[in-house]
Structures are given as C-alpha cells and as structure tokens.
Amino acid sequence: MDAINPATGERIATYEPDSASDIEATLARADDAFADWRERPIREREELLAAAGDVLRENKRKYAELMTEEMGKPISQAVSEVEKCAWICDHYAEHASAYLQPDGHPAPPGANVETVYDPLGPVLAVMPWNFPFWQVFRFAAPYLTAGNVGLLKHASNVPGCATAIEEVFREAGYPEGVFQTLLIGSEAVDDVLADDRVRAATLTGSGPAGRAVAATAGENLKKTVLELGGSDPFVVLDDADLDEAAETGAWARNLNGGQSCIAAKRFVVHTDVYDAFIDRLVEEVESLTVGDPTDGATDVGPQASPDLMDDLHEQVQQSIDAGATVLTGGGPLDRDGAFYEPTVLAEVPEGCPADSEELFGPVAAVFEVENEAEAIEKANDTEFGLGASVWTEDRDRGRRVARQIDAGCTYVNQLVRSDPRVPFGGVGISGYGRELSEAGIKEFVNRKTLWVE
Structure with missing residues (x-):
C-alpha cells in the first residue's frame, strides 16, 4: 500500500x-x-x-x-x-x-x-x-x-x-x-x-x-x-439572511475540499432572492484560498487523488454539455497536484450528474424555485437522504420546511454537521x-x- x-x-x-x-x-x-x-x-x-x-x-x-x-x-x-x-x-x-x-x-x-x-x-x-x-x-x-x-x-x-x-x-x-x-x-x-x-x-x-x-x-x-453518500439540499427561502447563507453555504460546499457526504451540494434558491444570493455565493466561493494544505491560510487543498479529481471533472463536464452554466471555476487548476477549482454551476438540467449524482468535490449546483412548496419538492428530488439545511429568518417556517425534507438530519440556519450529542445517519x-x-x-x-x- x-x-x-x-x-x-x-x-x-x-x-x-x-x-x-x-x-x-x-x-x-x-x-x-x-x-x-x-x-x-x-x-x-x-x-x-x-x-x-x-x-x-x-x-x-x-x-x-x-x-x-x-x-x-x-x-x-x-x-x-x-x-x-x-x-x-x-x-x-x-x-x-x-x-x-x-x-x-x-x-x-x-x-x-x-x-x-x-x-x-x-x-x-x-x-x-x-x-x-x-x-x-x-x-x-x-x-x-x-x-x-x-x-x-x-x-x-x-x-x-x-x-x-x-x-x-x-x-x-x-x-x-x-x-x-x-x-x-x-x-x-x-x-x-x-x-x-x-x-x-x-x-x-x-x-x-x-x-x-x-x-x-x-x-x-x-x-x-x-x-x-449524500446529495444534501441547501434551501434558501425568500426571507433568508443572504449574507450569512452565502458565507455558510460556500464553506459547507468546500470544507475538506468538498469531499464530504454531508456537504451542501444542491443549492435550492427561491426566485425572489435568486440573483442576489447567486452573486453573494460566487463572491464567497471566489474568496476561498486554494493551495498548499500545509499552509494555515489555505481553505481548499487538493482532491485526495488524481483519479478522484478526474471522476469529478467528468461529472462537471457532462453537466456542462447537458446545458449547465459555469458561474465560476469549472476545472482542474493548472498546477502540480490534484487541485480543482471551487465551482458553481447554475441552470442545471434535470438528470445530469450535477442534478442526480453525488459530486464529491468543490462543486455547487444551484437551482431556482418559484415558492416554498417547489423548494421542498426539489430538495426531495433525490434518492439520497443524509442531511439538509434550510435558511429563513422565520424559525417556525424553517422547522416546518425541515420536517418535510426526507433526510436523516435537517438543520435550520446552520450547515449540516455530525455532533456526538445527537444521532447521525441517513435514509x-x-x-x-x-x-x-x-x-x-x-x-x-x-x-x-x-x-x-
């Protein structure tokens, strides 16, 4: 070995x-x-x-x-x-x-x-x-x-x-x-x-x-x-704190190089705040420092192996070929090591890898929805059911929406995490x-x- x-x-x-x-x-x-x-x-x-x-x-x-x-x-x-x-x-x-x-x-x-x-x-x-x-x-x-x-x-x-x-x-x-x-x-x-x-x-x-x-x-x-695995939804409703949601969302997608089962992978965003949230998310993603993992200032290191990076890029490329739009990133970095650009994809077509598969790396897929009911429907439009995150200023609303998402753990105004004090697992x-x-x-x-x- x-x-x-x-x-x-x-x-x-x-x-x-x-x-x-x-x-x-x-x-x-x-x-x-x-x-x-x-x-x-x-x-x-x-x-x-x-x-x-x-x-x-x-x-x-x-x-x-x-x-x-x-x-x-x-x-x-x-x-x-x-x-x-x-x-x-x-x-x-x-x-x-x-x-x-x-x-x-x-x-x-x-x-x-x-x-x-x-x-x-x-x-x-x-x-x-x-x-x-x-x-x-x-x-x-x-x-x-x-x-x-x-x-x-x-x-x-x-x-x-x-x-x-x-x-x-x-x-x-x-x-x-x-x-x-x-x-x-x-x-x-x-x-x-x-x-x-x-x-x-x-x-x-x-x-x-x-x-x-x-x-x-x-x-x-x-x-x-x-x-x-997981393909966790990160639901941003029309009354969410967009600055906090974007900052946390960028981190939830890119922590550990995006190589996490409970990473935020599918960003489901209400149409009323879609453009504003997208701008903030891209800004936050682009502010992340990619580089030497031994440097304390690095936010995103390499993927765990070149083969894993190649598999990720193939999924991204297939999604782009199907019609997804690259808002930032989109491919391996031109440097030694298995480094992949933190990426945001929008206008993601139904059925392409970024929609239906788990992308195990720093790639966020963003979906626009018309209302709360459609947000719940899109969040549940997956075979996975590990975690989910819901963002809203109304805690009662967040609780109600979180209860309707099919997942082993749902968090309101927080990224999904494992904690020794609470049960962890999926459906x-x-x-x-x-x-x-x-x-x-x-x-x-x-x-x-x-x-x-």
Whole structure:
C-alpha cells in the first residue's frame, strides 16, 4: 500500500498489506480480547477512553500533519478534526454509563423486569479516507466503551492514519486486541466479515461498498450500520439572511475540499432572492484560498487523488454539455497536484450528474424555485437522504420546511454537521442505522430482556 501526497504526487511511505496468517492472528486476538474486555466495569472503559482523548490532544499536530500528507486536508481543518475526536472521547467517557443504564419495565408483583445492554463482540469497521480520524473515532468511542472490540479496515490511501489510530488506543492503555487495524484491500473484506468471530459491521463510504457489506452481512445474519453518500439540499427561502447563507453555504460546499457526504451540494434558491444570493455565493466561493494544505491560510487543498479529481471533472463536464452554466471555476487548476477549482454551476438540467449524482468535490449546483412548496419538492428530488439545511429568518417556517425534507438530519440556519450529542445517519440510499449519542452506542449491543422473580 503506497501513501501518496495528493498535493505533490510524491510517495510518502509504503506499507505491507496483512497476509492471510496476519489476518487470522488479528481475529484470534480480537476474539480473545473480547472475553475479558466485556467483563471490565464500564467505568474502567470510560477512563481508558478519556485517556485516548488525552493522547489525541497531546499529539494533535502530528496526527493532523499525517492526515494532510496522506489525503490533502488543509492543516487547520486537520487539527480541528483531531480536536473533534478528543471531544467524542470526552463525551462517551462522561455519558456512556448513563446511556447504557438498564431500562425498567412494568412487571407483576414480585417480579423485576428490565432491558440490559450487552456487547456483541468484534465489530468490523470499513472506513473512508475523507475524515480519516473522525470517522474511525465516531465508531470506536461508543462501540468499544459499550464492551465491543474493534477491527478497522481503513481506506487504502490512508494507511498511516490507520496505524496511528491503533497507536492512540495502545498509548491510552487499552488491552492488546481491543482495537486493531487490518491493512487489507477491499477484496479481503468479505472473508473477514463472514468469519464467525466477527459479530457486526459498520461502513461509511460509497453505495456500492455499502451494498457489498450489507449483502455479506445479511448472508451471515450480522448487524450492520451504513452511512453512505449524500446529495444534501441547501434551501434558501425568500426571507433568508443572504449574507450569512452565502458565507455558510460556500464553506459547507468546500470544507475538506468538498469531499464530504454531508456537504451542501444542491443549492435550492427561491426566485425572489435568486440573483442576489447567486452573486453573494460566487463572491464567497471566489474568496476561498486554494493551495498548499500545509499552509494555515489555505481553505481548499487538493482532491485526495488524481483519479478522484478526474471522476469529478467528468461529472462537471457532462453537466456542462447537458446545458449547465459555469458561474465560476469549472476545472482542474493548472498546477502540480490534484487541485480543482471551487465551482458553481447554475441552470442545471434535470438528470445530469450535477442534478442526480453525488459530486464529491468543490462543486455547487444551484437551482431556482418559484415558492416554498417547489423548494421542498426539489430538495426531495433525490434518492439520497443524509442531511439538509434550510435558511429563513422565520424559525417556525424553517422547522416546518425541515420536517418535510426526507433526510436523516435537517438543520435550520446552520450547515449540516455530525455532533456526538445527537444521532447521525441517513435514509434512502444514504444508508441506515444511527451513529453518535445514545442511539449510536446502542446500535451494537444485545438489548436483553432480564426478568427476575
């Protein structure tokens, strides 16, 4: 596995993939570790998680630089990502015990009935490259603290991040085998998931990858949580604060180089404010600094690889050929590295890639609608259903419109984000199940009824 710096095209390091015997040893360690780990008092598991948060804070610059090197995230955003991982450790270190308290039920005289929450066992996590630390801690913090053990199959272009995360848990004092990284390709996932020692799986990634994991898990009757792609609408109504909406919208589309499932991708704008909003959005997009991701002043770094950039540009070009108008950007930058211009497309025809597909890069598609009802209709005109953002000065109106959008999470006057305190996940082809908060920690437990007379 070669780690390639997408800003320079240089090879950073080469990692040897795990052999069949390595995989077997990893699974055996996980199975052995679970037998002891599940019996640890939850307070001990919370204390270890708090220690992992400390390790992250102590090494945040080192881990941030590793992310920037491997997948091109601007360094300021990479530092923020490590800090967010420490926050999720803090959250579950404080709240896991309360989340997993037994729930009582009505019972006949002389009986006590409750639901208790027991861990399942080794959980396989298939994780993406775009948030290489956050996506992993989003699964590891709750699931390990619930008493499961973790097996990470990370994206092949961030092997250094994968091994560094294992280092975090080791330095925090976790027992051997409680969290392990598998350096394997996608072709090996089916065999690992089918192994009897693996009890469940979670995946964040593409639709095809999600379907493949769900199919194998289904054949083996194993629980899964899938967080897949998104084509999130960013709805701007006629009474929105246009300056704030444009500033936030430009950031929501271009954060992390636009490589985010919950990025604002389809801007649905009321006709009464369409021209004014477009002018502001283009101005905000053009003000973003594109460049060296190691520079703290950079807003937008490279795409994660030249191949991904080429795929994005093909979608943009097909949309332009279908009739979309380029208001700014529109192609790769003439420089070394996989840099793509922050782009705004208007007059986007129905059915072209910018309308119907997920564009995983810094490209905003803008749609003009006549009224609120049409805005809701356009927001829901997609197979995806991850997040949505609605902008209006009337909070009651925003709540009403947000309730009518088919998505796992809807935000009014705020960009879509994942937060440890609230459930996160999608509907439709954006996946199923929930991560984070109490809902997330209970995804991979046995909700056991305990009746005592």
